[in-house]
Amino acid sequence: MKLKTYKHGLAVILASTLVVGCESLQEDVSSDPSVQASAGSNAGATIADNLDKQKKAEREAAKREAEMREKQLAEERAAAAAAAAAAAEEAKMKKMAALRDMTTFYFDLDDASIADDAREALMAHAAFLSANAGMKVVVEGHTDERGTNAYNMALGEERGAAVAQFLKVNGVSDSQVEVVSYGEEQPAMAGSDESAWAKNRRAVVQYQ
């Protein structure tokens, strides 16, 4: 009995020492002698239980906290991603708008094929026009002064049509594009040398 009492006392001390931080439980065990007496025989199991509960609670709290943190981080990451996407979109829009500033496209002599360096800007026009079905453009075709006027009228038309076709293939509807050829009648630059001629062999996308 002495030993038992001792054990009990030890258990109480142990329990009260171990359960620091969990005041209500410590109070229950120490302030209710009946419970202490009746619980005396399976005091070891109760302690283990309490320990498990405490650990579980601790784990859950930690988990909740981690989840909270995770959620917060995810939100932060999402916000950052959204901001980046918005910035990228804005940059893209800016780039597309800048590309659309390019409205004059040049051609080689007697040729109506679209130059490689014109494609990016024409794609930007096509994207804008297909996103804005109410917008219309006139594609003007021009030539340099060399050769005959009526042939140049047809060559200017071919240039305008090449640009119009490019736009249509890239989603612009027929009704949004009209081609008007001016042939050699409206030079962009006066003069009878290659620098003037190169500036005059062109198609111009004119928003209406």
Added chain:
Amino acid sequence: MRSFHNAILLFSLILVSLSSPLKAELLIEITKGSDEAIPIAVVPFTNRTNQALTANVSSIISANLERSGDFASLSTSKMLSLPEKSSDVYYRDWRLLNQSFVLVGQISTDALGKRFHVQYELMDVYNQKRIIGELISSDASGMRQLAHRISDKVYEAITGIRGAFSTKIAYVTMAFKSEGELEYRLQLADADGQRPQTLLKSAEPVLSPTWSNDGKRLSYVSFETGRPAIYIQDLGSGEHTKLTAFKGLNSSPMWSPDDKKLLMTLSKDGNAELYAYHIASKSIERLTNHYGIDTEGSWSRDGKSIVFTSNRSGAPQIYEMDLRDRQPRRLTFQGRYNSRPRYSWDGEKIYFVHRSSKDYHIASMNADGSDQYLLTDTPLDESPSISPNGQMIIYATKHRGKGVLGVVSVDGDSSYFLPSSYGEVKEPAWSPFLN
């Protein structure tokens, strides 16, 4: 392609009509004369009217004959006498001056001084005889036409070919009215560039004027509505009718020989194709069908076939097409650029624009495509149009950096410029005979 080996540089002379009260728009500059020119002395016509004349008739005749390239006229300062009628002509004097022909005349007026009479006579120096003579009259405003008519008679009496000095030219001018503001004009003038009249003024392009074969109407392309359309203008009434304004090209009209149809280029069906437009019924008939450019169509003189420019081979070349079988036949194979064909009046030749190694020139070939040669060597030559007597071709070129009209004989041996004092001059069209 041959060069101009038998051509010599005779003049670089600017003739300004001093007697004309109208400011001349086109100033003539002779660039090349023929070495086979016939020597003729055009003696200044005596003025018996007691008033200053509105035109110097004999100097206009002299300049006309000179420009044809077929004549070399004797300077007045070299003449030993200035006869005014055939009975005063001493043939020996003119033979000493190596002249083949002498033209004399006098101008008188009616009692009121309103009506002018020109009596002229043409003498053959070697045969010592009068060939032709006539008394013709007009009011003061018709003096230049009188001079052109006499030129026509003299030219025909000596060469056997009808003169084309009384004809007209239509052309387009383009000038900056103010900074960045262009003005296009459709102009009509005498064949020597004098007495210009404006038929149309527009801020938008005007091009491709072409004469009906009866000489009463012009067809042309105008962008005056902001889009190209083909018009007909009646020269008598001034009436201006819009014919076609299809979506896309409305280009290059050309009258059929019977003036009932216009050959034209439209792109309404997708790309540049040739169509015949029936003026009375306003119906159109498609003539060509190819994804390449087909344009600059022109009728043969019998109206049974057409010639046109097509880039169906990959570069512009000239094709002929019989309208019954409609199978295009390629006529040009030299070079990468041959365009805007026009038949000669006898149908035996085709005149066109050829790009040589570095520049554009007017060229000639037989109607079957054989015997191609260059007629001009000025820069950026285009738009050849043939005089109704088949002897000269007027075309657009550059002279001292400016667009001007050039005229070259069909053999390429003589040529002159009609430089403009107003803007860039282009797209000349020589009228048919008008009387």
